[in-house]
Amino acid sequence: MEKPEENMGTELLALVRSLKVQIQSDIDLGKSPSYLCMRGEIPMDNSIDVDHSPVESKMLPRKSLSLEEVKKELGDCQRCPLGKLRTNLVFGEGNPKSGLVFVGEAPGGDEDIQGRPFVGRAGQLLTKIIEAMGLTRKDVYICNILKCRPPGNRNPKPEEINACEPFLIKQLKVINPQVICALGTFAAHTLLKTDVPITLLRGKFHAYHGIQLMPTYHPAYLLRNPGAKKQVWEDVQKIMTVLSPQT
Numbered sequence: 001m002e003k004p005e006e007n008m009g010t011e012l013l014a015l016v017r018s019l020k021v022q023i024q025s026d027i028d029l030g031k032s033p034s035y036l037c038m039r040g041e042i043p044m045d046n047s048i049d050v051d052h053s054p055v056e057s058k059m060l061p062r063k064s065l066s067l068e069e070v071k072k073e074l075g076d077c078q079r080c081p082l083g084k085l086r087t088n089l090v091f092g093e094g095n096p097k098s099g100l101v102f103v104g105e106a107p108g109g110d111e112d113i114q115g116r117p118f119v120g121r122a123g124q125l126l127t128k129i130i131e132a133m134g135l136t137r138k139d140v141y142i143c144n145i146l147k148c149r150p151p152g153n154r155n156p157k158p159e160e161i162n163a164c165e166p167f168l169i170k171q172l173k174v175i176n177p178q179v180i181c182a183l184g185t186f187a188a189h190t191l192l193k194t195d196v197p198i199t200l201l202r203g204k205f206h207a208y209h210g211i212q213l214m215p216t217y218h219p220a221y222l223l224r225n226p227g228a229k230k231q232v233w234e235d236v237q238k239i240m241t242v243l244s245p246q247t
């Protein structure tokens with residue numbers, strides 16, 4: 001059993017990591033984190049260890065690609081071992097000009113069969129969340145970190161993410177949304193390059209290469225923990241405040 005002092009150490013570490021992410025987000029979003037200047041104890045340079053690499057350096061210029069062209073480039077992808085195991089590749093779907101993109105973890109069984117993202121029970125809940133925002137699935141764009149189903153819905157492996165993430169980045173660059181909503185721990189950790197718990201990440205906007213990113217709980221988690229729906233609703237309301245009306 002974990003000793004109380006070890007427990008405190010773990011919580012303190014998580015809080016420090018969360019603070020680092022928040023500080024970097026504030027800096028990236030152009031906010032002045034004046035709360036740090038009061039005592040002058042933390043240097044106000046950009047030395048905080050969060051990924052800054054400009055998304056442009058990883059992607060082709062926006063005008064040079066459409067989503068169809070990204071899909072064509074992906075082709076019958078076998079860049080990681082999941083390619084041999086899938087029934088269908090799940091590229092993503094929705095409005096290619098949407099102001100809002102939902103990014104989940106990876107296709108599950110239903111998605112693998114249908115070749116569409118978020119169509120199982122968790123997907124139906126996501127659809128309800130989108131409709132509660134006054135939108136439809138056709139108004140937003142929905143995709144995942146991985147485009148092929150990991151066997152048994154296990155967590156994606158680093159080499160699979162490395163092979164697949166460049167195509168997600170290209171999709172995001174083409175769509176250029178106002179807001180990305182990262183659904184669940186895995187999507188939030190992969191996009192923000194952090195291991196801060198989702199409980200600390202959610203509810204706040206973070207900077208993702210110039211795009212505002214809101215982490216929230218995955219709909220599959222909500223199916224197991226309906227009590228967390230209230231927090232997800234709070235998170236999506238924050239998203240609604242920054243989306244322009246035409247989204």
Ligand code: SF4
Pocket residue numbers: 074077078079080081082083084089146147148160163164
């Ligand atoms: S998961 Fe991504 S990289 Fe791996 S085979 Fe599927 S599309 Fe290709």
